[in-house]
Amino acid sequence: MVALALDGIGAAYGRHIVLADVGIDVLKAGSLTAVIGPNAAGKSTLFKRIAGLIKGPGLVELSDSARGERAICYMPQDTGANAVLTVYESVLLAAKQGSSWKVHDGELVEIDETLKALRIEDLAFRGLGELSGGQRQLVSLAQALVRRPEVLLMDEPTSALDLHRQIEVLGFVASLAERTGMIVLIALHDLNHALRYCANAIVIANGQMAVSGASAEVINEAMLRDIYKVNARIERCSKGRPLVIVDSPCLEAPAAQPAQPAQKVPAPV
Ligand SMILES: Nc1ncnc2c1ncn2[C@@H]1O[C@H](COP(=O)(O)OP(=O)(O)OP(=O)(O)O)[C@@H](O)[C@H]1O
């Protein structure tokens, strides 16, 4: 089964360093890890660096995968619409990325199944340019899944989805990961989703990994105050699940502190 480790990962845009020294001991097959942190912290940059879309210091170590970098798939935060293509064509194009252009029957079946699994088969022959924001986000997920990634980097995959679709998509990805051993990293602003679906969480702040570990330990009131600058409570709902309740922004946000030395992610339970 595939495993992913990061060592001293950094990135810069021109001379502006936006990510430094991110390290993760090991992310195991089938695990879901939330990547959380404020706007502009460096989450998307981390994903692009792991996917090899930008260069920088450090090592992305992928063990037990025959596909190398092709095993890693990045689902971007912005789902740009190429108005010329239909949904089906765009998903087919994603499936063929990096391989020969000859299309096999099995690939067409796989595309049909992926569209059905995400309940967007009705959109297959609609133009991308005429979709709603949420529909476009689901197509973007289909484009990622049809490539059968061993590591899936999902950048705010539910930001445009309604409540039903949010839990449907996250539940679907969680069960797919469990079934296939796919490693999933998900950048999320909804910390209740992180608590519910991701065993582990990594907090990125000011371009560094501030803390990492079990989501239920990492997402606590002190972290919410220090990193997100909000007064918040973690309370148990009637089903016993932890919930983040945000009361107010911190009135005097303390000046940005250098991130604490990174702690290592324990193996997922
Ligand atoms: N293409 C780019 N060129 C120059 N600077 C960039 C580029 N992309 C991102 N940045 C800068 O890098 C920093 C990190 O951006 P990044 O997109 O990784 O943040 P993020 O944590 O994903 O934020 P958000 O939650 O808003 O999506 C920001 O200061 C941003 O302005």
Ligand SMILES: [Mg+2]
């Ligand atoms: Mg981002």
